[in-house]
Amino acid sequence: MMIDKRLVGMVPDSKKYIAGNVVLMWCSLVANIVMMSGIALLLQKLFFKTADSRDIVLFAGLVAAVNVARYFLTTGASRMSYLSVRAVKKTLREQIYQKLLKLGMSYREELKTSEIVQVAVEGVEQLETYFGAYLPQFFYAMAAPLTLFIVLLSVSVPAAVLLFVCVPLIPVAIALVQTWAKKLLSRYWDQYTALGDTFLENLQGLTTLKVYQTDGIRHAKMNEESEKFRKITMKVLTMQLNSITIMDIVAYGGAALGIVVALLQYRGGHTGFGGCLLIILLSADFFLPMRQLGSFFHIAMNGMAASGKMFRLLELKEEPQEKKQEIPDTEALIRLDEVCFSYEPGREILHDISMELKPGSFTAIVGESGSGKSTLASVLTGQNKRRKGTLTIGGVDFDDISEESRMRHITYVSHNSYLFGGTVRDNLLMAKPDASEEELWRVLEQTKLSDFLKSEQGLDTVLTAQASNLSGGQRQRLALARALLHDSPVYLFDEATSNIDVESENDIMEQIIALAQKKTVIVISHRLANTVTADRIYVLADGKLAERGTHEKLLEKRGVYASLWNTQQALEHIEKEETA
Numbered sequence: 001m002m003i004d005k006r007l008v009g010m011v012p013d014s015k016k017y018i019a020g021n022v023v024l025m026w027c028s029l030v031a032n033i034v035m036m037s038g039i040a041l042l043l044q045k046l047f048f049k050t051a052d053s054r055d056i057v058l059f060a061g062l063v064a065a066v067n068v069a070r071y072f073l074t075t076g077a078s079r080m081s082y083l084s085v086r087a088v089k090k091t092l093r094e095q096i097y098q099k100l101l102k103l104g105m106s107y108r109e110e111l112k113t114s115e116i117v118q119v120a121v122e123g124v125e126q127l128e129t130y131f132g133a134y135l136p137q138f139f140y141a142m143a144a145p146l147t148l149f150i151v152l153l154s155v156s157v158p159a160a161v162l163l164f165v166c167v168p169l170i171p172v173a174i175a176l177v178q179t180w181a182k183k184l185l186s187r188y189w190d191q192y193t194a195l196g197d198t199f200l201e202n203l204q205g206l207t208t209l210k211v212y213q214t215d216g217i218r219h220a221k222m223n224e225e226s227e228k229f230r231k232i233t234m235k236v237l238t239m240q241l242n243s244i245t246i247m248d249i250v251a252y253g254g255a256a257l258g259i260v261v262a263l264l265q266y267r268g269g270h271t272g273f274g275g276c277l278l279i280i281l282l283s284a285d286f287f288l289p290m291r292q293l294g295s296f297f298h299i300a301m302n303g304m305a306a307s308g309k310m311f312r313l314l315e316l317k318e319e320p321q322e323k324k325q326e327i328p329d330t331e332a333l334i335r336l337d338e339v340c341f342s343y344e345p346g347r348e349i350l351h352d353i354s355m356e357l358k359p360g361s362f363t364a365i366v367g368e369s370g371s372g373k374s375t376l377a378s379v380l381t382g383q384n385k386r387r388k389g390t391l392t393i394g395g396v397d398f399d400d401i402s403e404e405s406r407m408r409h410i411t412y413v414s415h416n417s418y419l420f421g422g423t424v425r426d427n428l429l430m431a432k433p434d435a436s437e438e439e440l441w442r443v444l445e446q447t448k449l450s451d452f453l454k455s456e457q458g459l460d461t462v463l464t465a466q467a468s469n470l471s472g473g474q475r476q477r478l479a480l481a482r483a484l485l486h487d488s489p490v491y492l493f494d495e496a497t498s499n500i501d502v503e504s505e506n507d508i509m510e511q512i513i514a515l516a517q518k519k520t521v522i523v524i525s526h527r528l529a530n531t532v533t534a535d536r537i538y539v540l541a542d543g544k545l546a547e548r549g550t551h552e553k554l555l556e557k558r559g560v561y562a563s564l565w566n567t568q569q570a571l572e573h574i575e576k577e578e579t580a
C-alpha cells in the first residue's frame with residue numbers, strides 16, 4: 001500500500017542505492033546509540049561523583065569519533081540518495097521519450113502535448129522525493145525502532161515495549177489519511193495539467209487574443225482556473241498539515257509516555273540512573289524516523305499521483321515496429337478502399353473514400369473548405385489512425401508498414417511545416433544528413449531562395465524558432481527545399497501554397513509540377529488553377545468523393561468541380577480587373 005511496486009520496478013537500478021542509503025542511516029543510528037550510552041554513563045558517574053578525568057577524556061574521544069563517523073555516514077547516505085534520484089530521472093525521462101518515439105505521429109490522438117511536458121518535467125521531479133527520501137526512510141523507519149527496542153530491552157522491558165508498541169500508530173495515522181489524500185492529489189494533478197494546457201494555449205495564441213482584444217476574457221477565464229487550482233492546492237496543504245499534526249502528537253506523546261515510564265521504573269528501583277537517562281535520551285529516536293517518513297510521505301504521494309499520469313502515457317498501446325514491414329518498392333500503388341474516418345464517435349468526417357494513387361502520377365484532391373481534404377491527408381500520413389476501410393501501399397496494409405518506412409516513402413508538406421530554430425543548414429540536413437553543400441544550394445536555387453540567402457549568411461543564416469524571422473513565402477520555399485532534399489517516392493502537399501504571396505505560390509507550384517514528372521505527387525489545394533495539369537483530380541464534398549477525372553473531363557461533367565472552377569475563375573477575374 002505504501003510502496004508502489006510498479007514504480008520501483010521501473011527503476012531497478014535505484015534498489016541498490018536505496019539499500020545502501022538504509023544501511024548507512026542505520027549505522028548512523030548505531031553510532032548515535034553508542035554516543036547516548038556514553039552520555040548516560042558519564043552523567044551517571046558525575047551524579048554519583050565517581051567520574052575522573054580519564055572518563056572525561058574517554059568521553060570526549062568517543063564524542064569526537066562518533067561525530068566524525070556520523071558525518072561520513074550522513075554524507076554517504078546523501079550521496080546514495082543523489083545516485084538513486086539520478087537513476088530515476090534518467091530512466092523515467094528516457095522511457096517517456098522512447099515511448100513518444102514509439103507512439104509515433106499519432107500520439108496527439110491520445111494525449112495533450114502540455115500534459116506530456118508536465119508529466120516528464122514536474123512529474124518526474126516529484127518522484128525525486130519518493131526515491132531519494134521516502135523509500136529509504138520507509139525501510140529505515142522499520143529498522144530503527146526495532147534496533148532501539150532490542151537495545152532498550154536490556155535497560156527496561158516495560159519502557160522498551162511501550163515505546164515499540166506506540167510506533168505503529170504513526171503509519172496507522174498515515175494510512176487513515178491516505179485514501180482521502182489519493183483522491184485529492186489525483187484531482188490536484190488533473191487541475192494542474194488543465195491549467196497548464198490553458199496557459200500554453202493562451203501563450204501560443206497571445207497575438208491573436210491581442211488582435212481581437214479578447215485577452216481580457218481569456219485572462220479572466222485563466223484566473224478562474226488558477227483560483228480552482230489555488231483552492232485544491234490549499235486543500236492539499238491543509239490535509240498535509242493536519243496529518244503532520246496528528247503524527248507529531250503521536251510521536252512526541254509517545255516519547256513523553258516512554259519518559260514517564262522510565263522515570264516510574266527508576267523510582268520503583270527497576271532501572272538504574274544511567275538506564276533511565278538512556279531511555280529519556282533515546283525515546284524520541286523511536287518515533288523520529290516514522291515521523292520523518294510521514295512528512296516525506298506527502299511529497300511522495302504527490303509524486304505517486306503524478307506517476308499515475310506517467311503510467312497512462314507509458315501504457316498507451318504502441319504498435320510493435322519489429323513485426324512491421326517495409327513498403328515493397330518505390331513504385332508502390334497507394335490504394336484506399338471505402339475508407340471512413342471520425343475524430344469523435346458519432347460524427348463521421350470521411351465517408352467511403354476509394355481512390356488509387358498510381359506511382360509516378362500527379363493527383364489532386366480538391367473540394368470546398370471543410371470537405372475533409374486535410375483529414376484525408378492526415379489519414380494518408382498516419383497522423384490519424386482510427387480509420388475504417390482499407391488503406392494499402394504496394395498491397396501491404398498501411399498498419400502493417402513500419403512508421404520509418406512510411407516516413408521514407410511519403411514526404412508531407414503542409415501549409416505550416418515546422419522549421420526549427422538554428423541555421424538554414426540545420427533545417428535542410430534534417431531531410432538528408434549527408435547532403436553536400438552543392439545539393440543544399442541546388443534545392444535552394446530550385447525554390448528561388450538562394451539569392452536571398454546569399455545576401456544573408458548563406459547556409460549559416462540563423463533562423464528563430466518556427467523561422468519567424470522569414471517571410472511566409474520564404475518559410476514555405478524553405479519547407480519545400482527541405483522536402484525536395486528528402487527525395488522520397490511520394491510527396492503530399494497539403495495547401496502548401498496557401499497564405500503566401502502570388503509569386504511564391506507560382507514558384508512553388510512550378511517546382512511541384514516539375515516534381516510530378518519524376519515522383520508520385522498528391523496536391524491538396526483550394527485553388528483549382530494550381531492542379532489543372534493533374535493526371536487525376538478527386539473532388540471531395542462533405543467528406544464524400546463526389547467526382548474524379550481530369551480537369552477537362554470534370555469541366556464537361558458540369559458538376560461540383562465545374563461549379564467550383566467557374567466561381568473561382570469569376571473571382572480571380574474580378575481581382576485581376578481590380579488590380580489592373
Ligand SMILES: Nc1ncnc2c1ncn2[C@@H]1O[C@H](COP(=O)(O)OP(=O)(O)OP(=O)(O)O)[C@@H](O)[C@H]1O
Nearest residue numbers: 343344349367368369370371372373374375376526
Ligand atoms: N482535430 C479535429 N477534431 C475534430 N474535428 C475535426 C478536426 N480536424 C478537422 N475536423 C473536422 O473535419 C471536417 C473536415 O476538416 P478538414 O480540415 O479535413 O477539411 P478541409 O477540406 O481540409 O478544409 P480546408 O480547405 O478549410 O482546410 C471539418 O468539419 C472539421 O470540423
